[in-house]
Amino acid sequence: MKKAVFVLVLLFTACPVFAQTAPEGIWQGYDGEWRHVSSQLLALAEATPEEKFSWRPAPGVRSTSEVYMHIALANFYLLSVTGPKMPADAKEGMEKSVTAKADVINWLKRSLDAVKQAHLAVTPKDLERKVHIVDRDATVDGMYLRIIVHANEHMGQLVAYARMSGVVPPWSKKD
Numbered sequence: 001m002k003k004a005v006f007v008l009v010l011l012f013t014a015c016p017v018f019a020q021t022a023p024e025g026i027w028q029g030y031d032g033e034w035r036h037v038s039s040q041l042l043a044l045a046e047a048t049p050e051e052k053f054s055w056r057p058a059p060g061v062r063s064t065s066e067v068y069m070h071i072a073l074a075n076f077y078l079l080s081v082t083g084p085k086m087p088a089d090a091k092e093g094m095e096k097s098v099t100a101k102a103d104v105i106n107w108l109k110r111s112l113d114a115v116k117q118a119h120l121a122v123t124p125k126d127l128e129r130k131v132h133i134v135d136r137d138a139t140v141d142g143m144y145l146r147i148i149v150h151a152n153e154h155m156g157q158l159v160a161y162a163r164m165s166g167v168v169p170p171w172s173k174k175d
Helices: 002-021 029-047 050-054 064-082 101-121 124-128 140-164
Strands: 130-133 136-139
Touching (some): 029 064, 029 101, 050 101, 064 101, 124 140
């Protein structure tokens, strides 16, 4: 019983500390979490030297630029399932053909902003709307969840890529 009380006291006294030190966006709903992963993706891309954009951990595995382009194109595609159109300048094969750091970051920024703006405009009723993707039905809300989970999944991949290629994520540097 004493252990349970101790754990509860510890949790309740620690929560305010964590809340004060959490990065912006954490625990602030979808829009806050989207701002957080977006800022991390962009910060890591900016911190990665141009020559590291072609780095890949092994033959046949996506390079750094290919992962960023995969995120950008997936953002646009998954968002298009909910209504907004794919960009007119999005072309087949761009994941491999767009490799310059500035171009990759431009596509990434465009896609992150497109998701942000679309989600800010969506209504609670819109989130319940049914959509069809590949071989199944989903909701608009489910699509937004897939978008943020996908972005975070590849954020983890990019952090591993960065560390393996000698790049320290900006948010983990010690002053």
